[in-house]
Amino acid sequence: MRAQELAHEVAERLTRSGSPSPGPEARILVAHVLGVEPAQLLLASVTPQQRAAVDHLVELRAEGAPLQHLTGVAYFRHETLDVGPGVFIPRPETEEMVGWALRRLAERPAERRRVVELCAGSGAITAALARELGGVELHAVELSPEAHAYLVRNLDGLGVDIVLGDMADAFAELDGTVDLVIVNPPYIPEAHRQVLPSDVLQDPVMALFSGPDGLDAMRVVARVAARLLRPDGLLATEHDDSHAPAVVALFERAGFGDVASHADLTGRPRFVTAAAPPGDGRIGL
Ligand SMILES: C[S@@+](CC[C@H](N)C(=O)[O-])C[C@H]1O[C@@H](n2cnc3c(N)ncnc32)[C@H](O)[C@@H]1O
Known part of the structure; x- marks a missing residue:
């Protein structure tokens, strides 16, 4: 045939x-x-x-099995990543945030491109930063051992410092020295678990849900970014398309500067960027 x-x-x-x-x-x-x-x-x-x-x-x-679980691969920008049950399938919604990060990093001299990715999952974001721009020093942390196994495989040979652990206390040795913190954290409110389409529920629970308002992980991101970033460092975080005002308010309340909301490829508000807060890296959140 x-x-x-x-x-x-x-x-x-x-x-x-x-x-x-x-x-x-x-x-x-x-x-x-x-x-x-x-x-x-x-x-x-x-x-x-x-x-x-x-x-x-x-x-x-x-x-109802996701297509990517059947083929074992997912595509993200120019990357082909190994995926399967146990790791979040990277989404096209995240690609614009990586484009923003590449433009900001390209403006900095090569020795000022130290990047930390929190909640790294399959490593899609870090892999794209590594291959699309030279001279980036990359660090990535992931809490789930299953996802971490994919992360290690997908970032093999790219020279990334990979940690299995909680973002809350990751990379203390880099405090105050990081140029960019980038993250796509879990951000779905717990209550939405009952109403989500079955294909989204194929992703690991740890990748999706984040407390009653969906912002538990975001509050941790703000605290971690505040301690990691150098005084002129930048943050970029993805969020639920209904959370833009809440995420902007969260980072403004935490003292970050130039807090801005950005749209994804479909025009929905999808990520927030901000400049490091002044001070000693501790914020009142
Ligand atoms: C929405 S997924 C994003 C994965 C990947 N960055 C991407 O964009 O495809 C969120 C990831 O955060 C991880 N995660 C959740 N809580 C974490 C924590 N406290 N510390 C580190 N990683 C965490 C989850 O296991 C999951 O892999």
Whole structure:
């Protein structure tokens, strides 16, 4: 059977099971099983064993497994990352914040590009910073041992200082010396657990929920950034699209300067940036 024909058939099955983008997903699944790029499907043919493998993946997808768990990879900017159950799947919503960070870092001399990523997950943000801009000194921390295993694999060879632990007390040795703290923390209010779509709930709980208002981790981020940043250091943090005013207020209350809200690629408010607060790195939050 021709691969292209199978991809059409799979797309119809995925449409019936409610997939949001059946055509591209079908091509990705068939190409994954054949071990080729989706662009090469036109010339490929499929063995009965490969067809059975595709059928199995289509069933799993119809049952709600994320596409990225079936293929084992996720794409983020120019990166291809290993992912699976136990690690947050990087989202396109985060890509604009990385673009902002790259522009700000590029303005600084190479010896002033010390970056800490908190809540690093698969390492998507740090990998993009490492490969898209030279001379960045990178440190990344992640609390979940399962996610940490992916982090180590995805950042292999990039020279990143990787820590398994709680961001709250990570990198004390860098206090007051960091140029940029960047983070995509957990930010969903606990109460939303009942109403989230099933594909989001496939991400680890630790990656998603953050107390009654969704801002528990954000308060920790403010405290950690305040102690890590040098006096002219910068912070960038992603947030829920409904939290922009609350996150801006949180960083202003903590004494950060130039607090600004930014939109993601779809135009929704998605990340806040700020300048280090003056003082000794301790804030009243
Ligand atoms: C929304 S995910 C973001 C992952 C990755 N940075 C990205 O953008 O794809 C949040 C991550 O923070 C981790 N995490 C949660 N609490 C943490 C803490 N106190 N210290 C360090 N990491 C934490 C979770 O395990 C999860 O991997």
